Every structure is written in C-alpha cells, then in structure tokens.
Amino acid sequence: MDPDPQAGVQVGMRVVRGVDWKWGQQDGGEGGVGTVVELGRHGSPSTPDRTVVVQWDQGTRTNYRAGYQGAHDLLLYDNAQIGVRHPNIICDCCKKHGLRGMRWKCRVCLDYDLCTQCYMHNKHELAHAFDRYETAHSRPVTLSPRQGLLRIPLRGIFQGAKVVRGPDWEWGSQDGGEGKPGRVVDIRGWDVETGRSVASVTWADGTTNVYRVGHKGKVDLKCVGEAAGGFYYKDHLPRLGKPAELQRRDGGVYRTDGHRASHHGPRGRARAVQPRDALDLPPRGAHQASQGSHLGLTPARSWLLSAWTLLPWLWG
Ligand SMILES: [Zn+2]
Ligand SMILES: [Zn+2]
Ligand SMILES: [Zn+2]
CATH class of the missing domain: 2.30.30.40 (SH3 Domains)
Structure with missing residues (x-):
C-alpha cells in the first residue's frame, strides 16, 4: 500500500509546462495552466503508464509524459484540488489555517510557513531559503532562495x-x-x-x-x-511524476514512482513488460479526434x- 496516496499523480492537479516540454504552444504559451484529467494505465495503447492527459484552461486536451521514458513534460503547480492539506499549519502571511496545497517553510526563521500563493507572490525575505513540502507527509525538499530567480506569470x-x-x-x-x-x-x-x-x-x-x-x-x-x-518560480515546482520521498514514522524514507503505487505490486519485483507499440508512442498532439474520444466517459x-x-x- 502507498503510505501517502496524495504524493502520487492524481486527476485534478493543476499543472504548467515543465523541463522536458517540447510541444510548442499546446498550453497556450508558457505560464498557461491545465488540469490533469486522466492517468496513464499499464497496457493502455493511447495513454500508457507514466503519462497523463491534461485539459489546458484554454481548451486543448492532450497527453504528456509524467516520467514516461524518464521525461517530465509538466510541473505540479497546485495540489489543493486533490485535497492536500496541512491540518496544523498556518500561513504566516495570509493567516489561513490548515494550509492547502504545497507548504513552504523558511529554513532561516523559526516556525515560519507560507502557502503557495504567498510564496510565489514574494512574501517574506527573498534571501531566505525555504523547504517545500508537497503533502503533509512528504519529506522536505530544500530550495535555493528566490532572489534573482526566473518568475513566470500564470494565466488561465x-x-x-x-x-x-x-x-x-x-x-x-x-x-x-x-x-x-x-x-x-x-x-x-x-x-x-x-x-x-x-x-x-x-x-x-x-x-x-x-x-x-x-x-x-x-x-x-x-x-x-x-x-x-499570479506567478510561479519554475525552479521551485516539483516535476509531475518524479519519485517523491515520503517520511516514515521511524524517520526513514520511502521512494515511490510518483504514481499511485497500488498497481505495481511488491517493491523490488520486475515491472511488467509493456506492449511494444505503447513504449514507442509519442504524446499524440492536439488532434480533434483524440480530444473527442475523452469526452463524456465519466459523467x-x-x-x-x-x-x-x-x-x-x-x-x-
Ligand atoms: Zn498565504
Ligand atoms: Zn525567514
Ligand atoms: Zn505506474
């Protein structure tokens, strides 16, 4: 069992283009936001494991690599939509209790936390480095200070x-x-x-x-x-589908493949071999036919x- 299902890729997550993006303006240009609406499955010819289908806010609907063949087309911008919450944490800027989405904790100040919106809006000292917690159970990831980093405007x-x-x-x-x-x-x-x-x-x-x-x-x-x-620091968002490190009660660390872990069976065993055509399949681009095939499946x-x-x- 996955000890933290929210650490995997889930439908509803809000995303932006990522490090391996090579799909032109399908997102409406850098900074365009989309929603993960379908997860890849082992053996699916159109949407293999470690790919996701994204509905971009401006209307395009296409699949992308979320770890597929080691490539990450997307960054996770927000996971509040799947219910990620830090029950006992208050954003020290906007004072929201039970901070939703990713949590950003100052490494310099004692007990100082920001929500994603406040962090990306340059609240608090830009020279202070922060730790990012993707979920309430994630191991923190240490980031460089925001000062001087590229900040991209969000649209959607x-x-x-x-x-x-x-x-x-x-x-x-x-x-x-x-x-x-x-x-x-x-x-x-x-x-x-x-x-x-x-x-x-x-x-x-x-x-x-x-x-x-x-x-x-x-x-x-x-x-x-x-x-x-608002904005986002491209270098400070997690890659969608990148293995997440989870905190264990004894302080050790679990690694997951960044997907829902339940279908993989016991750790350490060989993955099932995928059909040849699935392995070679590129993201299919914004074709009308494939867009239509996703509609109305699950009212x-x-x-x-x-x-x-x-x-x-x-x-x-
Ligand atoms: Zn805040
Ligand atoms: Zn600080
Ligand atoms: Zn998987």
Missing part, C-alpha cells in the same frame, strides 16, 4: 477570466447556450474536501453558479479570455446530486 481560469462551457459540462443551459461567455468572479474550494477546485461564474443573464476546475478531476469550463493568476452524477443537496440555492 482565474478571477476575471472570460469562460465558456468546457469538456465536462453537464449543466444544461445555465450558461445561456453553448459558446455564451461568462465571467469568473471567484476561485474557491468545494466544501472541506478540495481547495481552489471550483470557479464561481456569472453569466450574461446575471445568474452565478459554481463549476468544477479540478474538483474530482473534472473541468466544466474553457477559457476564451485568460486572467492573470459526475454524484457530484450533481451532492451539489443539489449541499447548495440548492446556487442552481437556477
């Missing part, structure tokens, strides 16, 4: 973005019809489960509803007018039901 479905219905849309004509734009007024969490995982959108008729942008790996929206979403009816149950006043 953030507050102020102009959006239309996206690939997982199943909300009838709440938007006033396909292609009718609305405006994102807020990005927030869904109940206590997930953080920064849904967007509140106001449509032309003045109604406002919430839609999934990462919650349960679903993306209800597509960006037609991107908004600025989130349970989410709809819970939405009705929890927030009936939001649904018109």
Whole structure:
C-alpha cells in the first residue's frame, strides 16, 4: 500500500509546462495552466503508464509524459484540488489555517510557513531559503532562495477570466447556450474536501453558479479570455511524476514512482513488460479526434446530486 496516496499523480492537479516540454504552444504559451484529467494505465495503447492527459484552461486536451521514458513534460503547480492539506499549519502571511496545497517553510526563521500563493507572490525575505513540502507527509525538499530567480506569470481560469462551457459540462443551459461567455468572479474550494477546485461564474443573464476546475478531476469550463493568476518560480515546482520521498514514522524514507503505487505490486519485483507499440508512442498532439474520444466517459452524477443537496440555492 502507498503510505501517502496524495504524493502520487492524481486527476485534478493543476499543472504548467515543465523541463522536458517540447510541444510548442499546446498550453497556450508558457505560464498557461491545465488540469490533469486522466492517468496513464499499464497496457493502455493511447495513454500508457507514466503519462497523463491534461485539459489546458484554454481548451486543448492532450497527453504528456509524467516520467514516461524518464521525461517530465509538466510541473505540479497546485495540489489543493486533490485535497492536500496541512491540518496544523498556518500561513504566516495570509493567516489561513490548515494550509492547502504545497507548504513552504523558511529554513532561516523559526516556525515560519507560507502557502503557495504567498510564496510565489514574494512574501517574506527573498534571501531566505525555504523547504517545500508537497503533502503533509512528504519529506522536505530544500530550495535555493528566490532572489534573482526566473518568475513566470500564470494565466488561465482565474478571477476575471472570460469562460465558456468546457469538456465536462453537464449543466444544461445555465450558461445561456453553448459558446455564451461568462465571467469568473471567484476561485474557491468545494466544501472541506478540495481547495481552489471550483470557479464561481456569472453569466450574461446575471445568474452565478459554481463549476468544477479540478474538483474530482473534472473541468466544466474553457477559457476564451485568460486572467492573470499570479506567478510561479519554475525552479521551485516539483516535476509531475518524479519519485517523491515520503517520511516514515521511524524517520526513514520511502521512494515511490510518483504514481499511485497500488498497481505495481511488491517493491523490488520486475515491472511488467509493456506492449511494444505503447513504449514507442509519442504524446499524440492536439488532434480533434483524440480530444473527442475523452469526452463524456465519466459523467459526475454524484457530484450533481451532492451539489443539489449541499447548495440548492446556487442552481437556477
Ligand atoms: Zn498565504
Ligand atoms: Zn525567514
Ligand atoms: Zn505506474
């Protein structure tokens, strides 16, 4: 059993292009944000193990290498969407309790923590080095000070973005019809489960509803007018699919392959040999046909039901 499932790659994680990226402007240009919507599986001809399918905020949907043949096309920008939380940690800048997403701890000051947003917004001394904790159970990774490092502006479905219905849309004509734009007024969490995982959108008729942008790996929206979403230090984000080191109770360290570990069987045994065609398969690019093949596979009816149950006043 994986001692920390949140350390693996999960649907719903928010990502940006990474160190081995060679796919042009599929992300809409560097700084464009996307959501992991499907995980590779052993033996899958289209999406082999250690690849992921990403739905970019601006609409492209393609698969990428997350450790496949040793290559990492993506960086993890945010994992609050899969429910990562540090229950007893407070961000010493924005004062949020139970810090969500990655945790950044100053190595110079005693007991000083930042959330991802505050860290990337240059809060605290830029000359102080920080440790990054990917989850509440991760072993810390020591980073260089932020001073003088390249910081890239984020763009996508953030507050102020102009959006239309996206690939997982199943909300009838709440938007006033396909292609009718609305405006994102807020990005927030869904109940206590997930953080920064849904967007509140106001449509032309003045109604406002919430839609999934990462919650349960679903993306209800597509960006037609991107908004600025802050910044990120490219050198300080983890590579998606890179082996994560987990803390053990006795202080030792587990290594995982950065995937969900459950399907691999006992450690130290040989991996199953994959079909030849899967091993040679490149990411398939943004073809309409392959985009279409992912649509409508897993309708989130349970989410709809819970939405009705929890927030009936939001649904018109
Ligand atoms: Zn903060
Ligand atoms: Zn400090
Ligand atoms: Zn795997």
